[in-house]
Amino acid sequence: MKEVWFIVGIIFIQEYIVINLYYERLQLREVLEKDWKFILELRNQNYKNNFLKQQEPIEINEHNEYMNKQKLNSKFHQWLAIYDTEDVGYVRILDDDVNIIVKKSFQKKGFGTIMLNLLEIKAKELGIKKLKAKVLVTNKSSKKIFEKNNYEFKTYYFEKDVF
Numbered sequence: 211m212k213e214v215w216f217i218v219g220i221i222f223i224q225e226y227i228v229i230n231l232y233y234e235r236l237q238l239r240e241v242l243e244k245d246w247k248f249i250l251e252l253r254n255q256n257y258k259n260n261f262l263k264q265q266e267p268i269e270i271n272e273h274n275e276y277m278n279k280q281k282l283n284s285k286f287h288q289w290l291a292i293y294d295t296e297d298v299g300y301v302r303i304l305d306d307d308v309n310i311i312v313k314k315s316f317q318k319k320g321f322g323t324i325m326l327n328l329l330e331i332k333a334k335e336l337g338i339k340k341l342k343a344k345v346l347v348t349n350k351s352s353k354k355i356f357e358k359n360n361y362e363f364k365t366y367y368f369e370k371d372v373f
């Protein structure tokens with residue numbers, strides 16, 4: 211029994227060290243126009259069953275038009291997540307609505323959680339008091355990340371095709 215607890219302890223410490231290493235090396239920076247292509251790749255990497263409003267891949271023109279439009283929106287804030295020098299994800303706040311995407315090869319390593327924590331710091335700096343996330347029931351990873359980070363489950367949303 212003692213050995214089991216020893217192994218559990220070692221695993222726990224290892225995870226703690228890895229997460230802290232990621233924390234030190236991960237940062238959010240303002241999005242530049244040159245990042246738009248990477249953001250489009252993220253938006254198109256895994257949209258099915260994940261995004262509320264996206265059912266098809268987004269075309270570059272539509273994406274650029276959207277990004278251009280948001281330049282004028284004072285309630286739109288966005289950052290790229292950089293791990294050392296590599297682009298690994300994207301976070302955005304529109305009004306109070308959070309959107310977070312982690313590059314596929316970096317998912318399930320704790321990056322999303324760190325990005326969400328860094329995003330909350332940015333939100334506080336901007337004077338945003340509440341953050342919300344709309345999550346599809348099919349989006350397990352998103353549900354998990356918000357639950358894990360103490361977002362409260364607030365609303366049921368129903369929908370029906372009637373034609």
Ligand SMILES: CC(C)(COP(=O)(O)OP(=O)(O)OC[C@H]1O[C@@H](n2cnc3c(N)ncnc32)[C@H](O)[C@@H]1OP(=O)(O)O)[C@@H](O)C(=O)NCCC(=O)NCCS
Binds near residue numbers: 256323345352
């Ligand atoms: C949602 C998303 C940002 C999570 O990023 P991530 O870097 O994988 O998140 P983390 O590694 O910090 O994982 C957070 C928790 O979710 C769990 N998780 C991650 N992916 C999961 C999956 N596919 N199924 C079940 N749980 C999952 C992790 O195990 C972890 O829980 P744990 O600490 O108890 O093990 C990422 O999956 C993603 O980019 N998805 C596509 C875009 C998207 O749907 N965005 C949300 C729109 S609001």
